[in-house]
Amino acid sequence: MVDYEVTVYTGDRVNATTLNSVNIKLVGTDGxxxxxxxxxxxxFRGSVSTYTVSCPNSLGRLLLIELDKRQFILLPNDAWFPDKVQVKSPEDDIYxxxxxCWISDRETHRYREGKALRIFDESHPLGQYARQQELSQRSVDYDWELYAPGxxxxxxxxxPMTLPDEVQFSFTKSTEFAFTAATGLAELQLKGLVDNQENWKNLDDINDVFRNKDTPLSDYVQEHWKEDWLFAYQFLNGVNPTLIQRCKTLPENFPVTDDMVSIPDGSNLSNEMKQGNIYLCDYKNLDGMPANTIQGIQQYLTAPLVLLHKRPDDKLMPIAIQLKQTPADDNPIFLPTDSTYDWLTAKIFVRSADFSEHQINAHLLRTHLMAEVFAVSLxxxxxxxxxxYKLLIPHTRYTLQINELARDRLIGPTGVFTNFTASGGEAVPRILTRSLSSITYRSLCIPDDIADRDMQDVPNFYYRDDALQLWSVMFKFVQGVIQYYYKSDDDVLRDSELQTWIGDIFEHGFLSQPQTGIPQSFTTVPELTKFATMVMFTSSCQHAAVNSGQYDYGGWMPNTPATLRRPPPTEKGTTSEATMLETLPPINVTVQGMATVWLLSRQSSDFVSLGHxxxxxxxxxxxxQLQMDFKAELDMLSTAINNRNKSLExxxxxxxxxxxxxxxxx
Incomplete structure (x- = not known):
């Protein structure tokens, strides 16, 4: 007889303990x-337990283990979360x-030895069989569904609760986080206002609700939201830094002339465009989209164009706003020289449009839905x-469940977004369809995106600075891992599983649209490296950039109204403080929005940061070792970012x- 020393590591997470009978089988090349x-x-949860498995003869090189769990009589069936199993063979080899993942049923589950293997490395029939069986079961557990055409x-x-156990929230996450606005309303102590459909009488009333529910930045935004520089700053470093681009030629539908705008130091619009100092934000994705009806009242959603100027002091400032895409007498171009409320109202319509463009395109589509496609296909x-799989699986954690919850409780028929935003309901799938048709592979890769928007040298663009550094550090890590396993382009071409993976993404994520530039296959190591970096970056960094500041910039509602109740002004000189307050959402819609963006900005206690x-x-x-080097470089970058931030307002x-x-x- 020979003995194998089996050490079982149970995860240190709530409910990982099991009272059930656990069984193991060792499978090797020789038996x-x-x-x-x-x-x-x-x-027990967090335990490390050692057992002996005896065999008549050596099993050769171990290929896999089989685990199953059975309920004892009179004891409940429960789930068990093993982290890993380590086996010491009679030959003193460690596997x-x-x-x-969770094991909650009575089925037999197979797990492979930890050394990564490509499909053409599988030389033993048992390994090949286990691989085929795993993917066969996964194709059932993780199937595709058409959400909406386009x-x-x-x-x-x-x-959400019928997803496979391994992709569901932990107990900690579930108990901490209920994806309803009611959670936020309760914690922000706003529940007494949910039935109040009255308009705000003045901004001080909004401030009374907002007081003591702010963050340092949301408080700052509340103080400065009317100022042009903060309006412009948010295009660079707010929650939607992906729209702004340098403007060398004005769009034909935005007829701003030299004599309309005031440029300091005697320059003019034409000269400033030639010098690269003019920037454009175009909300054309929203053009013609049907605005919602909320509480029986028609809402309004515009598709503005915004022109900005980089002044000699490097500060970006807005110089012209057109609230609809088609030039017309009833679609004036608003200017900073207009009356206070004409200009402020125009900026409010832009900020409301930015809410919709950000939430549906930059946030939902380009991070959540893309990350879901990457996760399901993986x-x-x-x-x-x-x-x-080993490289990318950490970047799928909780994504499938959070997206299911969002579809149910945010953009579903009874969701907060559906009931309380201008672009909720009918507009969502239409905006998603239009936005997907404009996605390109280059726009998902931050170095290409910055170059294509010609934003390489605009000052004070901290999103760009930090994102490019993160991409560089991440690319170096991904390159090291991939080159370790793929020594040549031929290795990539031979990996049929990789080819199926990217084909699945192209078909189900980008609807087989070749104009997106998304690869349909991999032919080289650099191609694979760039794509894997994009997947990691989208699922971590890009999501953080467009998610984490939602309450900072949206908690003070007038800065980012989720909906507007009056149409945009059709001529100048018709606005006032009273019309502005009538345009802003009423009290109950405001507090629902505050609660939702507060909830979406919270960090859970089982948060896992990048590089961990x-x-x-x-x-x-x-x-x-590459993972440790990656974390070390991220730590250095974190220190550099924090040192820079000390000097920033x-x-x-x-x-x-x-x-x-x-x-x-x-």
């Missing part, structure tokens, strides 16, 4: 062990089998033993690596 009961009445496919599930097409890998999927030394913190979550988890 398999009997199914062996791990003799313990209770396997590590990563698990990192929109990326989503995970097929009846509701789980369907790459087995746990695949090197790219509490679940060890790699067992080889080189990728593990508005610190830009959203891309501090220590505040970037590893995945789309909120």
């Amino acid at each position: 398999e062990s009997d199914r062996t009961w791990l003799r313990s009445l209770v396997i 590590t089998f990563p698990v990192h 929109v990326p496919y989503t995970i097929k599930t009846d509701d 789980l369907r097409n790459l087995p746990m033993v695949h090197p790219l 890998y509490p679940e060890a999927h790699y067992s080889e030394g080189t990728p593990r 508005i610190p830009y913190t959203y891309l501090d690596p220590k505040k970037v979550e590893n995945s789309v988890a909120i």
Whole structure:
């Protein structure tokens, strides 16, 4: 007889303990062990327990283990979360089998030894069989569903709680986070206002509600929201820094002339455009979209164009706003020289349009739905033993459940977004369809996106500065891992699972539209490296950039109204404080919006920051060292960002690596 020393590591998370009988089987190149009961009445959360599995002869090189769990009579069936199983063979070889998932049923679950293997590395029939069986089951567990025509496919599930256990929230996350505005209303002590449909009488009344529910930045925004410089600053470093672009030629539908705008130091619009000092924000995605009806009242959604000028002091300032796409006598171009309320009202319509463009395109589509496509295709097409699975799986944590909750409780028929925003309801799928048709691969890769928008040298663009540095550090890490496993382009071409993975993304994420530039296959190591970096960046950094500041900039409602109740002015000189207050959303809509953006900006206690890998999927030394190097470089970048922020009036913190979550988890 020979003995194998089996050490079981149970996850240190709530409810990971099991009272059920756990059994193991070892499978090697030369045979398999009997199914062996791990003799313990209770396997505790966070425990490390060692057992002996005896066999008549050596099993050769271990390929996999099988785990199953059975309920004792009179005891409840419960879930168990093993982190990993380590086996010491009679030959003193150590094998590590990563698990990192819940086992809640009576089925037999197979887990491979931790060394990453590409499909053409599988030389043993048992390994090939296990790989095929895993992907066969995953294709059932993670199926696609059409959400709406022209929109990326989503995970097929009846509701968030029927998702596979391994992708659901932890107990901590679930109990901490109920995805309803009621949670925010209660914690912000606003529940007494949810039935008040009256208009605001003055801004001081809004301030009374907002007081003591602010963050340092939201308080600052409340104080300065009317000022032109803060209006312009938000295009660079607010929650939607992806729209602004340099303007060398005015769009034909935005007929701003030299004599309309005032340029300091005797210059004019034409000269400033030639010198690269003019910038444009165009909300054409919203043109013609049907505005919602809220509480029986028609709402209004515009598609503005905004022109901005970089002054000699490097400050960006708005110089012209047109609230609708088609020039006309009843669509005036508003200017800073207009009356106070004409100009302020025009800016309010822009900020409201920015809310919709940000939430539906920059946030929902380009991070949440893209991350879901990447997650589902990864789980369907790459087995746990695949090197790219090990690289990318940490960046899928909680994404499928958070998206299901969003579809149900934010943009579903009874959702907060549907009931309380101008672009809720009918407009959402239409805006998503239009936005997806304009997505390009380059726009998802931050170095290309910055270049295409010609934003390389605009000053005080901290989103760009931090994002480019994060991309560089991440690319270096991804390149190291991929080059370790793929020594040549031929290795990439031979990996049929990789090719199926990218094909699935192209088909279900980008609806087989070649104009997007999304690869349909991989032919080189650099192609694979760039795409994997984009997946990681989108699912972590880009989401942090467009999510984390929602309450900072949207908590003070007049700065980012989710809806507007009066149409845009059709001529100048018709606005006043009274018309502005009538235009802003009423009290109950305001507090629903405050509660929602507060909830979406919260960080949970089981937050995992970028570069942290509490679940060890790699067992080889080189990728593990690369992970440590990655974290070390992120720590250095975090220090540099914090040092820079000390000198800024508005610190830009959203891309501090220590505040970037590893995945789309909120």
